[in-house]
Amino acid sequence: MKIVEFDDKGQRVETDAGSVSSSLGSSSLAPRPERPSRAPEASRRGRNSSGIELYMFQTGTLRTKLKYIKMNQGESDFEIPVPWFLIKHPMGNVVIDGGNAIEVAIDKRGHWGAVVDAYDPVMDVADNCVDQCKMVGVDPHSVRYVLQSHLHLDHTGAIGHFPNAQIVVQRREYEYAYDPHWFSSGAYIRADFDRPGLNWKFLGGEYTDFYDLFGDGVIRTIFTPGHAPGHQSFLINLPKTGPVLLTIDAAYTLDHWENKALPGLVVSSAEAADSVAKLRQVAKDTGAMVVTGHDPDNWKTFLKAPHDFYD
Ligand SMILES: [Zn+2]
Numbered sequence: 080m081k082i083v084e085f086d087d088k089g090q091r092v093e094t095d096a097g098s099v100s101s102s103l104g105s106s107s108l109a110p111r112p113e114r115p116s117r118a119p120e121a122s123r124r125g126r127n128s129s130g131i132e133l134y135m136f137q138t139g140t141l142r143t144k145l146k147y148i149k150m151n152q153g154e155s156d157f158e159i160p161v162p163w164f165l166i167k168h169p170m171g172n173v174v175i176d177g178g179n180a181i182e183v184a185i186d187k188r189g190h191w192g193a194v195v196d197a198y199d200p201v202m203d204v205a206d207n208c209v210d211q212c213k214m215v216g217v218d219p220h221s222v223r224y225v226l227q228s229h230l231h232l233d234h235t236g237a238i239g240h241f242p243n244a245q246i247v248v249q250r251r252e253y254e255y256a257y258d259p260h261w262f263s264s265g266a267y268i269r270a271d272f273d274r275p276g277l278n279w280k281f282l283g284g285e286y287t288d289f290y291d292l293f294g295d296g297v298i299r300t301i302f303t304p305g306h307a308p309g310h311q312s313f314l315i316n317l318p319k320t321g322p323v324l325l326t327i328d329a330a331y332t333l334d335h336w337e338n339k340a341l342p343g344l345v346v347s348s349a350e351a352a353d354s355v356a357k358l359r360q361v362a363k364d365t366g367a368m369v370v371t372g373h374d375p376d377n378w379k380t381f382l383k384a385p386h387d388f389y390d
Contacts, residue, residue, distance in 0.1 A: 129319050136165065136208065137163065138177075141158070143199065148331050148342070165212060175225075175325065177238070211385065226298075245279070252308060253309065312325060317390055326370065
């Protein structure tokens, strides 16, 4: 039994669990071993949290080709992170996207089908968002909202795994996910979002733009269609860090952000370009720190959970 942890740079570190391994079952739901307290304390020591904390996680990576991320830019290999985000907030914890579903770590082709030939997931069972929440002391029952940027397969890992959460999505995206065009159908895994007993909240595109989740200006949605019909990005306003713009897949990478690439998967290139322009204006107006959706180099520059957070 290996324990997977992350060092201060967000790199994976595997160690033998030793004697605690006998207490662990093979189930992914088995409790994780206690983390050595020195690791997280070391990076947070001396910090008085503002009470609102943004954690940047990932559920592994996808091995793909450049053209599948940057339209028409070639066959070379390209490996991208699969980020997701957790926000601790006094009015309830919030998960954004949740990365890949846990099933991907167990049987990727069984869960995703032939799409793994284009986007091959590299994910351990321990990388699922529920267990990663527990690593920073968040009980899944305490998660009040799951915000969905869109419903592509590398963003739907939280749905159905937080029993008290309302799931917030654009109505246009939800409806499209059940009846996508042929070219994007592989990106929607119905088993992830077509589940009984879910509590959905639907947003209305331009009519609900800049929806303020708690009414305190901390978490806002920004309607950014193009990559997917009902894509939305998020503006997080943190007390100490200031504004953080999570573009998600409205800008996969800094090349997309800088108008040097269109998405390899897109329903409207014109809308995708308009959405980047809209987000660039938001970033200009607010001075936000910009976090792109799947940029391997940009992603390396941020403070990573579970060791660190923004507040
Ligand atoms: Zn996507």
